[in-house]
Amino acid sequence: MVGVLDRTDRKILRLLQSNGRISNADLAEEVNISPATCHRRLQRLFDEGYVKNVRGMIDAEKVDLGTLVLVGVVLDRSTPDSFAEFEAAVSRISSILDCYLVAGDFDYFLKIRVRDIADFNRLHAGKLITLPSVRQTRTFFTLKTVADTRAFDF
Structure with missing residues (x-):
């Protein structure tokens, strides 16, 4: 059972x-607070799922993945099976950082990191257009990152 968060x-x-x-x-x-109390509290926050993991933020430019692409995806049918099949296929493509099921004009948004436009073109031709049940995609190349993985304000 998840506890209550205090100050x-x-x-x-x-x-x-x-x-x-x-x-x-x-x-x-x-x-x-004391280090022992802090350790117990931190362990509880991990155990109760408030903290999923701790990881480093890598500079995408420095590892030659400077192009951020957002792709809106429309599936040809909206069934639990088509969603599950699409999601399973997306999870196997390492260039796709995030995948969101959304409401509105698209069924999904994909957040993708690649080296450059040519790299994205290869990914698109080789993998994205072959994803199951995809009827349409719309690609957005980002020009500037204004906010990325901001801390939660709670």
């Missing part, structure tokens, strides 16, 4: 979002 838990979560590598001792000092 200290929220502060721990906010600090962890801004610096996932913060030491337990530094985190405890920032929150004004």
Whole structure:
């Protein structure tokens, strides 16, 4: 059963979002609790699923994945089977960072990182157009990232 977040838990979560590598001792000092108490609270936050994981933010340009592409996808039918088949196929393509089932003009939005437009073109021709049940795609090449993985404000 998931517990209730108090002010200290929220502060721990906010600090962890801004610096996932913060030491337990530094985190405890920032929150004004003992390191042992901080460790227990942090462990509970992980155990109860408030924190899924902690990972580094990689600079996409430095690893030659500087082109961010958003793709809107419309399926040819809206059935549980077609959604499941599409989602399973998408999960096997490593260039697709995120996949969202959405309401509106599209069924899904895909967030994709590639080297450049030519790299995307190869991905599109080789994998995206062969995804199951896809009727239409619309591609958006991003020009500038204004906000990316902002911390939750709660």
